[in-house]
Amino acid sequence: MNLTPSLEHPIFKIVGTVADQLGVDAYVVGGYVRDLILERKDKPFKDIDFVCVGSGIELATAVAKALNPSMRVNVFKNFGTAQLHHDGLDLEFVGARKESYNRESRKPIVEDGTLGDDQRRRDFTMNALAICVNEKRFGELIDPFNGIADMKKKMIRTPLDPAITFSDDPLRMMRAVRFANQLNYDIDPDTFAGISSQAERIKIVSHERITDELNKIIACPVPSYGFKLLFHSGMLQRFFPELVALHGVEYVGNKAHKDNFFHTLQVLDNVAKMSDDLWLRWAAILHDIAKPATKRFDKVHGWTFHGHEERGARMVPGIFRKMKLPMDERMLFVQKLVRLHLRPIPLVKEVTDSAVRRLLFEAGEATDALMKLCRADITSKNNDKVNRFLKNFDLVEQKMAEVEEKDRIRNFQPPVSxxxxxxxxxxxxxxxxxxxxxxxxxxxxxxxxxxxxxxxxxxxxxxxxxxxxxx
Structure with missing residues (x-):
């Protein structure tokens, strides 16, 4: 396959010409090639990675000189890479390499290698594609692991034995789930089995890197898909046990509570339909987080979770701290929504001006987000019940708008200091x-x-x- 028509930007010819002058083979690799073939319109082409069979630093320096003699090149000698910025593009250059790993670290031992070595070290077949930019082979696609075929099948698969791929770098397991969620792909059965077998290894990955991938999953249109893959692979249990604790249904006689884990995922999906706000989505994830700790059963009321909203709000800072999420106004926003997520429900039955004023006062700028969360929290399989609740919430929001216009409570400031x-x-x-x-x-x-x-x-x-x- 030749992709010359897709390489319209002049940077590819320039890199190829410079590579020919240096006597090295150069290739476009990684995510840029994948997204080019997928024709992803949602992701602008900005980051481009080049691999050469030789010194990536020398190639980057020569390319920069050809573009502009005064252009700055960022060199990272320890990694053998170099970066430069041109025409709104972030270009990275590296020499082809092969890697080996110490079992207790994600940091590889790197040696010079061939293009084949470099492709073998890639995480997934769709990311192991390379396009030559040298003049004689310009646009030629190198696909040694049938990445194109996997993309046509919408399949995530590793180039090598998945147990080796994931043991070497466990973060790749999170990336597999993230790509499956973003692209709506399946994970190859052997590859998923490899993830499950290596799930414990996720513990050697820093929480910062895990959370970075998790946030990308949360940002997907249907984030529950990624969470279910994380759960069934066993990874979620290793880094987010508080969420996994929601899983399961307990019976006393014939009385059972709903599975709060899958309820939470449904709420998350519902919120995702209404808003791209990452922190509102985090509020959906954490809104019932204290239900396991507050679960009680009595003969009169059945299963109860009294006070789970307040206890959940107290759990939010600890979870944010452990997950390396920001301990600032974003955490306070999530905490407020968790604490208040039940407050609008009684208003459905009796909407009084006083109750509405108090809710507006406490929710403040988070009022609109709170109402989105409350709507998302209605997950009954009874459509009539859902529609009835939503119509009642319409009335509540109408009353809130009337009271806000009249009393200006949402951003309340004392009239007398x-x-x-x-x-x-x-x-x-x-x-x-x-x-x-x-x-x-x-x-x-x-x-x-x-x-x-x-x-x-x-x-x-x-x-x-x-x-x-x-x-």
């Missing part, structure tokens, strides 16, 4: 200041007064008189 109270009554900072502010806030949330400075000041004077702060 603590400093003003101290100055007005010439009193120092003390507990009484907080008590007064709390009383004014409660009056606003209960609808006793409007969220208005004049009404707040009038109430302040009344409270001050009752507390003996005025003559």
């Amino acid at each position: 603590g400093n003003e109270i101290m100055e007005m009554f010439q009193i120092p900072a003390s507990r009484i200041i907080g008590d007064i502010k709390e009383e004014i806030k409660e009056a606003i949330l209960e609808g006793v007064i409007k969220n208005d400075r004049e009404e707040a000041l009038a109430l302040l004077m009344k409270i001050a008189k009752e507390k003996g702060l005025t003559q």
Whole structure:
């Protein structure tokens, strides 16, 4: 197969010409070739990897000189690689190599090798493709492991024995799942068996690298597919046991609770249909995370999970810290949604202005995301029940919009500040200041007064008189 028509960008001819001048064979490899053949319109061609049978650093330096004598080349001698930026492209050059691994590390021992050696060390057959850019063979596709055939079958398969491929670099197991999820591919049965046999090896991979791949899975249109592959392979149990603890159904007599693991995955898929927000998707993953710890059974109510929302919110920082997720406002956003995810449900039965004000006050800027999560959390197989709940949520959101327009509660700021109270009554900072502010806030949330400075000041004077702060 020759792919000359697909190599339209002039960079390929330039690299090929320079390689000919240096007397080395050069190839485009990896993800660029894969995505070129897949014609992925969702992924712009930006990163291009070149392999040469020789020094990648020398080739990169010569290419940079041919493009612009003052162009900067980033050289990484320890890895034998070099990078340069040109025309919006990130170009990486490396010499063909073969690798061997120490069992306790993902860092390979690298030696010079042939193109065949370099292709054998690749993770999957679809990533082991190479296109020659030398003039005489320009556009020639080298496909020693039938990667094109696997792509036509929509199959993820390793070039070598999968047990060896995954034992050498266990992160490849996460990548297999991620590619299957992103491309809607299957994983070859032998390759999946290799993942299962090496699942324990994922523990030598840093949480940063695991979470990077996991976030890419979460960002997929149907992320549950990736999570199910992680679960059935045994990997998820190794790095996310809190989620796996949701799996299973327990019976007492004929009373059972639903499988909260698969419920969570359905909620995640439902959220994915509504939003690309990674952190809203994380909230979906964690919204029921404390159900195993709060599960109880009594003869009157059956299975209960009282307080799982509050306990789950307390678990969020620990999970984020362990998973090396950001400990900033993104974590606080997820924590808030986990804590509040049950709050809109009672409003479905009775929508009062006071209850709506309190929810708007507590949810703040996360209100819209919270309502998306609540809608996603309706996973009954009874379509009439689902539609009934969704229509009720429509009414709740309509009421929220009305109350917000009238009372401006979502981004609530006290109409009277603590400093003003101290100055007005010439009193120092003390507990009484907080008590007064709390009383004014409660009056606003209960609808006793409007969220208005004049009404707040009038109430302040009344409270001050009752507390003996005025003559």
